[in-house]
Amino acid sequence: MNNTTSSSSTTQQSRASAFLASVETPTRKVEKIKDHFGKEIPISEYFGCMTFGLAQMREKLPKDDYTHLMRTLDQSKKLPKDTAESIASAVKEWAVSKGVTHFCHWFQPMTGSTAEKHDAFISIQHAHHSELRVIERFTGSQLIQGEPDASSFPSGGMRSTFEARGYTAWDPTSPLFIVEEENGKTLCIPTVFFGYHGQALDNKTPLLRSVDTLSKDAVDFLKLLGDVDVKKVSPTLGVEQEYFLIDKKFAALRPDLLLSGRTLLGASSARGQQLEDHYFGSIPSRIKSFMQEVEFELYKLGIPVKTRHNEVAPAQFELAPIFEDMNIASDHNLLTMEVLRRVALRHGLVCLLHEKPFAGINGSGKHNNWSIANDKGENLLEPGHTPHQNLRFLACLSVVLRAVYNHAAVLRAGIASPGNDHRLGANEAPPAIISVFLGSLLEDILNSIESGKALKATDEQIIDLGVSQIPDISKDYTDRNRTSPFAFTGNKFEFRAVGSSQSVSVPMSFLNAAVALSFRESATELRDLLKKKKRDEAVMELIRKVIKETKAIRFNGNGYSDEWKAEAKKRGLPILSTTPDALDVLKNKKLTQFLVDTKVLTKEEIESRYHIAVERYVKTIDIEHTSLIEMVGVYIIPAMEKHMKLLSDSHDSMTSASLKKLHKGRVDEFEKVFTTVLSTYEQFLAKTEKSRNSHDEHKRMWDIVKDLQPASFKLRDAVDSAELLVSDELWPFPKYREMLLAHNLT
Structure with a gap:
């Protein structure tokens, strides 16, 4: 009895001390950059101070070297050796002046995260009399290419384990940046990562390929529309990032959070999100301090984060940047996740990026705001002020509809992950069925075009298309549909189904490839129509044709409803409820052929990604299940045994028959739950x-x-029932109310 009391007391003390520490953790003050007079300087004056991109190169490089660099980027020519040396010299001078001692090639292997190997700037120079002198040195070859050991990175069968050679190559379109930590500064060079025979061993290479292909096919299509001077089309991206914050002392007491990033056990708190008072609520001071430091670090890295707010679930938050070029936005999102995790620890917090860290409340997504723009900076998915701009808008809109309709299954595969399985389809996130939301007015317009009828609206926001047979169209005249995985929001599409922990490179490269092929197919059809009709008539006929053939992908209703699942099946849309369902799409050569046709991935690279995804799914769930077995066997069952003994001893010590009879009900209830836990375990x-x-x-x-x-969920349900019965001093893990609501006290 004494041992039990001592053990339970220790458990209670550890949880209590963690709770008190979470409340008492002092707010960390962010040290802002100040001028010579000690006054904080505005964001605009230090934004991007830790980056070295094309703007800095234009300023620092000789004119000829900068011209050679731009020719390399625009015409895909090889960078001259002298130019590479000049760039490396400028980069080294800048980095060393910032206190940097090491550099690394920063790349994105198919682990879903980032990787880096640090090298010092130092080099040995032989002086007279056999003396050695250390100097700072950084060459053009070190800038352009590296050779990390590739044997331990996933390749999906493209190479044997003993074939260790892999290469990183500088991506000059994404700025170099300095990671600044308490123990030093490192220059990071964004790179692609490929094998000895040129296979893409990363997520960045396919994204860059998709951007190039999309530009080429979109330019060909736009020239047929009459935009004869267009030279380039670029996809743009703004990534909203959701995340949870909990005190790191709680995380240290949760094996599941440490090992898998989500709670495998835990009864819902009496108060969760049902009062709907956390969303956009007042930000607690400790959290605001964290957010301010995150923003400070991101601004120095040139990441234009704009928005911060409380999300729906308790302890859940969101930040969102202004949209950027897609490749840079992808790099910036990976950097943002790293900064979130790193800064959280400085504030005594842990940032959870898992899609569903807590059951019973909302999970986290990563809403990808995607659009396309020409080299004049015009958004091709925005209604304009001239008849031509509006006709172009409708044509590009139809191209995107065709892309999503034809390749919905692969787009679903691009967002498949074990974490996202817990989120997609719940009453909080888009369903696993890919569909497009356009809004009622735009839907009416497309229906009118399909039928050949005109539609006249009277709202002041309406923009007159000015072309015969084309109705008026509204700019951003639509409500939002949070249940849609791919929603039009006025001048962009919001791909809401991407998971919060995911690298956006994968789903965005799939989307770019789908849209590129759609532009290509639409251009072929338009050329045939232009042989018979005038341009505007030919374009309208193509739009009408695409609207008809893709009608099944458009859905404006409630994506959470059972009726929609039945309707989607009736429409013939792919319903891929789980990650295994979605991953098997990658084995279908017919469905994935568009990735090969657009040169985004080779057949070998597609197959490798399938094997990597399957292996990662199995290993991820295996880690969860091993953790669950340990938590239940080593912690929960012993705690229940102690509680059973307390109940038994208490029952035996009672002298009142009536009290014994009443207490027997508690004993019987607990025995029933205990039996269920043991049997399901x-x-x-x-x-x-x-x-x-x-x-x-x-x-x-x-x-x-x-x-x-299903068996693990059944075991969890049994344990969560036990949590509500076991004496609080015996329960070994921090509870939901402690982890999720403690931040409200700071």
């Missing part, structure tokens, strides 16, 4: 061991989704 153990005997990862993936996951 044993069943889950047996299923897990049986599955692990298989060496076929594809089979294991399907075993997980069909058998193991």
